[in-house]
Amino acid sequence: MPMFFLISIYLAFISLGLPDTLLGSSWPFITVAFNIPVGHGGFIAMIIALGTIISSLLTHILVKRLGTGKVTVISVTMTAVALLGFSMAPSFGYLIVFAIPLGLGAGAVDSALNDFVARHYAAKHMNWLHSFWGVGALLGPALVALLTNQGYSWRSGYFSVSIIQFALVALLLSSLSMWKKFEVTENHNEDNPINPQPNGMFSPFKAKGALLALMAFFLYIVVEGTLGLWGASYLVATKKVLPQVAAAGVSFFFLGLTAGRMLSGFASTKFSNETLIRLGALLVIGGLMVLLLPLPNFMIIFFLVVIGLGLAPIFPSLLHQTPIYFEGHDTQAAMGLQMAFAYTASIIMPPILGQLFSRVSFSLLPMTLLLCALIMLICTNRLASIHAN
The missing domain is CATH 1.20.1250.20 (MFS general substrate transporter like domains)
Known part of the structure; x- marks a missing residue:
């Protein structure tokens, strides 16, 4: 090539x-x-x-x-x-x-x-x-x-x-x-199993575990988008971190996300997509749990990087699994549906959660995202078991 x-x-x-x-x-x-x-x-x-x-x-x-x-x-x-x-x-x-x-x-x-x-x-x-x-x-x-x-x-x-x-x-x-x-x-190549004949925009919904895959994309974006948008506000409101330090912390989160994807590329030569998704989700869950603890500023920023590293392989690995999860269906339409679910999550959820946090308490942020990450892990594990064979 x-x-x-x-x-x-x-x-x-x-x-x-x-x-x-x-x-x-x-x-x-x-x-x-x-x-x-x-x-x-x-x-x-x-x-x-x-x-x-x-x-x-x-x-x-x-x-x-x-x-x-x-x-x-x-x-x-x-x-x-x-x-x-x-x-x-x-x-x-x-x-x-x-x-x-x-x-x-x-x-x-x-x-x-x-x-x-x-x-x-x-x-x-x-x-x-x-x-x-x-x-x-x-x-x-x-x-x-x-x-x-x-x-x-x-x-x-x-x-x-x-x-x-x-x-x-x-x-x-x-x-x-x-x-x-x-x-x-x-x-x-009419016999190519990963490029089937066109069969409609919504035919991917008929694939086994389709809703689980779409839900996983939705929840991933909820975690990444909410932490990116409201992470600094959470640190200022609940951890009493200076705004400049909070902004730096979110920058390090995105740095961890970007660097993590580079590292995930190397890791993918040794581990399957599903293993990387599982390990990444566990890192995210662990990092969010630690944010609930009273920690010094440098430790908070460190675990924001950890969360970024955990999120890094999930989205691209899920995308790469599309021809497998939607085999026998229109994978191009499936990719479009997945991206549409991701974009929809980015539009509606961070503003909604922002209103919730500002009206109730920003201390809800890690617990809310922890719940989303746990459900995402359940969805991806279920997907892996459905397509194990």
Whole structure:
């Protein structure tokens, strides 16, 4: 398999992560520029997320008609144009308009690439690719900070990422012939058990353990998303940690998540996906239990890293299991459903739990996430037993 082709997929995953964190890091500047309330950022984030859900559910149809390569090129082009639109938007209304193609493009390329990698690459690449997504997610805010500190506008951050995306489009266009080779092989291999004939968007629900798999994705995102969004508030409210230290702690959590996926790639050559999922879930459960204890700040941050390391292999390993868990069904549609469940969890659960914690007590955070992690472990263990043979 040509190295150039593999490199283009890795770069595509970095480009997936870049826009995901741009909105949050740029929003303080945008609110001043357009003289709008801070809360308006939620509308933009909601539109983007809804776009990703819709395109995730429809991607399998596009892939069957156009192929993964063309869908990826079109999707990245949409995100590049949308980001360019953000950089040139004269008012808030234009941000709403450009949020639509940004969400649709991001969801389509995410589902298409995850499905392609799950069917054609070893588990180590799925872990490493999601680690590269984390690199992109870390680079987005860093780029905004660098440019604004140099005196440039927030627009320069969106413009720069847009140029990067357009460069990736050119790279992907040059690799289209390689994508086609895979598609020709698939179309002529009627007996391929991991690429069955199309049989409907919701046919994956008929697979054994389908709801368990979807629930596992949902609960994983609840844990990761809630800890990422409300972790610092929990530390300040219940552990009396300084805000600066709390922010650093959450940064270390994401660092553990990103580094953990790189390490999981190596571990996947020795252990099965299901073993990594189980070990990761146990680490998360242990880390959340420790957060309930009265510990010094450095120990709290250490165990946030542990939780990040535990979460690291779960999502990519579950994705890589898709052709197995949904064998005999439309795995492309299954991938879209899983991504849609994940995006739905990211939209609804962190805000709901944030309201609960702020109205009752942030001390509920580790106990709530501990319950989610335990149910997730039960779901994944049950899935493993169903597909043991």
